[in-house]
Amino acid sequence: MARVVVVGAGIGGLAAAQRLLAERPGLDVVVLDAAGRVGGRLALGEVGGLTVDLGAESLLARRPEAVDLARAVGLGDDLVTPRSAGALVRSGGRLHPLPTGTVMGVPSRTEGLDGLLPRRAVDAVAAEPRTPHERLTDDTDVATFVRGRVGDDVVARLVEPLLGGVYAGHAERLSLRATVPALWEAAVSGGSVVERAAAAARAGTATRGPVFAGVRGGVGRLPLAVADAVRAAGGDVRTGATVREPAPDAVRLAAGRRPDDRTRGAGRRRRGRRGAATGGCPAAARRRTRRGLDARRGRAWPAWRWSPRCCRAPRPTCSPRAPGCWCHRSRAASSRPSRRRRRSGRGSTTATPSTSSSAPRWAATAMSATCRLDDDALTARVLADLTGVLDLREPLRPVATAVTRWGGGLPQYAVGHVDAMALVRREVARRPGLAVAGAAYDGVGVPAVIASAHRAARDVLSHLGDSTP
Numbered sequence: 001m002a003r004v005v006v007v008g009a010g011i012g013g014l015a016a017a018q019r020l021l022a023e024r025p026g027l028d029v030v031v032l033d034a035a036g037r038v039g040g041r042l043a044l045g046e047v048g049g050l051t052v053d054l055g056a057e058s059l060l061a062r063r064p065e066a067v068d069l070a071r072a073v074g075l076g077d078d079l080v081t082p083r084s085a086g087a088l089v090r091s092g093g094r095l096h097p098l099p100t101g102t103v104m105g106v107p108s109r110t111e112g113l114d115g116l117l118p119r120r121a122v123d124a125v126a127a128e129p130r131t132p133h134e135r136l137t138d139d140t141d142v143a144t145f146v147r148g149r150v151g152d153d154v155v156a157r158l159v160e161p162l163l164g165g166v167y168a169g170h171a172e173r174l175s176l177r178a179t180v181p182a183l184w185e186a187a188v189s190g191g192s193v194v195e196r197a198a199a200a201a202r203a204g205t206a207t208r209g210p211v212f213a214g215v216r217g218g219v220g221r222l223p224l225a226v227a228d229a230v231r232a233a234g235g236d237v238r239t240g241a242t243v244r245e246p247a248p249d250a251v252r253l254a255a256g257r258r259p260d261d262r263t264r265g266a267g268r269r270r271r272g273r274r275g276a277a278t279g280g281c282p283a284a285a286r287r288r289t290r291r292g293l294d295a296r297r298g299r300a301w302p303a304w305r306w307s308p309r310c311c312r313a314p315r316p317t318c319s320p321r322a323p324g325c326w327c328h329r330s331r332a333a334s335s336r337p338s339r340r341r342r343r344s345g346r347g348s349t350t351a352t353p354s355t356s357s358s359a360p361r362w363a364a365t366a367m368s369a370t371c372r373l374d375d376d377a378l379t380a381r382v383l384a385d386l387t388g389v390l391d392l393r394e395p396l397r398p399v400a401t402a403v404t405r406w407g408g409g410l411p412q413y414a415v416g417h418v419d420a421m422a423l424v425r426r427e428v429a430r431r432p433g434l435a436v437a438g439a440a441y442d443g444v445g446v447p448a449v450i451a452s453a454h455r456a457a458r459d460v461l462s463h464l465g466d467s468t469p
Contacts, residue, residue, distance in 0.1 A: 007243045009033035010040025012438045014226040016453035021233035029235040034242040038227045044220035048400025053218045061213035063447035073225040081210040091157045101201030104180045105158030108198035121153035128194045135190040143171035149193045168410045178413035375403045411440045435459040
C-alpha cells in the first residue's frame with residue numbers, strides 16, 4: 001500500500017489529507033506537524049471568558065473551497081453570515097464611507113470621493129478612462145502602477161491601507177500581478193483601471209449570496225474538524241513531529257531534531273512501492289525541507305519574505321448598535337502611511353467590517369518593530385490608535401485583552417512572484433511524488449490555501465496512478 005506523508009497540519013496540509021482520503025479511500029496518509037496542535041494560523045483562544053478566533057476569523061464565501069470543506073467535515077449547519085455593515089476610511093482626520101465599487105482601493109467612479117481625496121485626485125480618476133495607457137509586459141509593484149494611472153493620493157489614502165490590511169505589506173513592494181490580478185489584466189491590455197474596477201464591481205453585485213462566512217464558535221474549529229475527519233477516514237495526524245528534509249534517494253522525509261531520528265517513509269520506488277509527499281508548512285520549515293533537493297534544483301527556490309502580525313484582542317465598551325461602531329463582529333485594520341506621506345503624518349487608516357467573529361475583537365497589523373514591543377506597550381499603542389480612529393474623547397478601556405503574535409504571519413508577494421512560483425512548481429514536478437501547497441504560493445486567504453492543497457492532492461494522486469486501492 002502506498003503512503004503519503006503530508007508535512008504541516010495547518011488548514012492547507014489537513015485539507016490535502018482530507019482530499020486524498022476522500023478521493024482514494026484506504027490510502028495510507030500521515031500528517032506531520034512540529035507544533036503541539038493542529039490548525040497553524042487558525043486557532044481558538046479565550047478573552048474575558050469568551051472563545052474567540054486568535055487567527056483568521058472569516059472565510060471568503062464567494063470562493064467555494066472553504067465553505068465546501070466546512071460542509072464536508074460536518075460544520076455546514078454552523079456556517080453563519082455577518083449582518084451588513086459599511087467600511088469606513090479615516091483620512092484627513094475624519095471618517096469617510098469607503099467608496100463602493102473599488103478594486104483594492106482603486107475607485108470605479110468619482111462618487112463618494114469628495115472629501116476623502118483632494119480635488120486633483122478626483123479629477124485624475126475622472127480623466128483616467130479617457131487617457132491612453134501603455135501596455136505592461138513585465139510585473140511591477142502595485143504603487144508604481146496605480147500612481148501612474150490615478151495619482152499618489154489614491155495609493156496613499158485607499159490602496160495602501162486596503163492592501164496592507166490583506167497582505168500586511170506595502171504597495172511599493174507587492175506584486176501587482178500576484179496581489180491584484182484584476183488590475184494586472186488592465187495593465188497588460190492597456191485598458192482603464194477605473195473601468196476595470198467598475199466591471200469587477202458589477203460582477204460582484206451580480207453574484208448572489210454573502211461575500212463572507214464564519215463558523216459559529218470560531219473559524220478555528222475548522223482545522224479541528226478536518227483533522228477529525230482525516231482520522232475517521234483512516235489517516236494519522238501527528239503533532240510534535242519536526243520534518244527536517246526529504247532523503248535524496250526516495251520520497252522519504254527525515255522527521256525529528258537530530259540526524260538519528262526516525263525517517264517517515266513515503267515509499268522507495270526501487271522496491272516497487274510507490275509513495276508521495278506534499279508540503280503545506282511555513283516557508284522557514286520549507287527552506288529546511290528543500291535542502292534534500294540537489295544543489296541545482298535548490299537554487300530555483302526563492303527567498304520568501306514574511307511579514308509578522310500582532311493582534312490585540314480587547315473587548316471594547318461602546319454600544320454594538322451605535323452607527324459606525326465596529327464592536328459587534330468587527331475588525332479595524334490599520335496600515336501605516338506610504339513612505340511619501342509618512343513625514344507629514346498624512347495617509348489613511350481603513351476600518352473594515354469583519355464577518356465571523358463570535359465576540360468583539362480588534363486586530364492591528366503591525367510591522368516588526370511594533371511586534372517587538374512587550375504586551376503592555378503593544379496594548380497601549382493599539383488602544384491609542386483605536387481611540388483616534390473612533391474620535392473618542394477618552395481612551396478605550398477594555399475589560400479583557402489578549403495578545404497573539406504570529407511570527408512570519410503572511411508571505412510577501414514581491415514583484416515577479418507569479419513567475420517565481422511557476423519555476424518552483426516546474427522544479428518540484430521533476431521530483432515525482434512531491435507536491436507543494438500553502439499561502440506562500442497562490443494566495444493568502446483560507447480558500448486560496450485550500451485550493452492550493454487540493455491541487456497538491458491531485459498531483460499526488462496522479463503520481464500514484466492506479467497502484468493504490
